[in-house]
Amino acid sequence: MLSTFLNFKSLEFILRIAVFMTFLGHGMFAIGGNANWLIYLQTVGFSIETSKSLIVLIGILDVIVALIILLKPHKYIVLWAFVWAFSTAAVRPLAGESIWAFVERGSNWAVPLVLFFLLKIKSEKKLKI
Template sequence: MSYIAKLPSFLSTNESKIWWLLRLGVCLEFIGHGAFGVITKAGWLPYFAVWGIPENLAWRIMPIVGVMDIVLGILALFAPRKALLLFMAAWGLMTACLRPLAGEPVSELLERSYNYCVPLVAFLMITWDVKQHGWFHRVKNLPTLTREHWRWLKILLQVAIAVYLIGHGAFGAFDAKAGLAKQYDVTGISALFGSTEAALTVIGWFEIVLGIAVLFAPVAYLLFFVCGWKIATESLFIFSGAFFGWFEFIERGAGMVAPLALYFIIRVLKYSVNSRGVQQFVRE
């Protein structure tokens, strides 16, 4: 059977869709982030300073970090390994924590919940798989989980999505983030609301409410909307002429796929397969 003929089987079940969405999200996140290391980005200097690394050394380290991120992203998609995914989750959490440690608002940490939660969910899928895997063993099979494990993954993704929506909403509602204000001004969004301040406040509070809604009622149409909303809002990096905006957009891929992964997890919990291989509805 040709490789092309096998492609549809990758997405033949809800479980396979979840597994590939998570891997794709992690891949995009690390490739996008790594690209800025290779390019080198002045905005990273304060984060190196938190570790006491001087500027001249930070410029030299950035490309090394960037290449590492890109390699990890590619491996997550094509050759996932338990140890690497756990490291990626820890790395994502550490880099997100550097922002408030460097003097930025705590909302910067919250908004990047997808950076550490999506790799963590992928790691847990391997860890909880009925087939045991070594820490550096390449996972070739589709992980098989119990309903209880799926419930925990649902909660984790649900919280992660709510947190990053609330965090991003706080950028406008509380922080009046300059970068976000510039995006709204350049793309004409501010004009639609009458002023930059109004755009930041209204859209910010809308995202906060959206996050709360996901936390308490993650219904299908809401999750699809969140996915579309995330794609639209992150595309503002491109349309506002941000520094290598495409890589900013790609870096947030984990946040874009998270609502879709959550949708399919909910479907896994909603339906089960009986002893005759027939899918049936399960009432929780």
């Protein structure tokens, strides 16, 4: 039982670090106004002017999500991380990039999805870990 507990805690910690790093890194690029990402917002209907403002707000939100997941993850914030990461990966082919741009980012959305299910199991079983 102790071995299972330690493995569960280790897995959760590794996943939390991975999501934190992904969202912190992307957040900092977005706060810097990464011009290469503006096309993705334009692809879903935002003007260039609105995109320039939104990218910074998105970056701030990404950093907040990163910190929450690192410090005290909530399964629904982790679920948001999955939805957001999947959406941002999926928009790339819609913006004219190769399908491989989506495939390459699989771990960006798969890791939060695994963490979500892990936290869901933890809450359902009322595990104190």
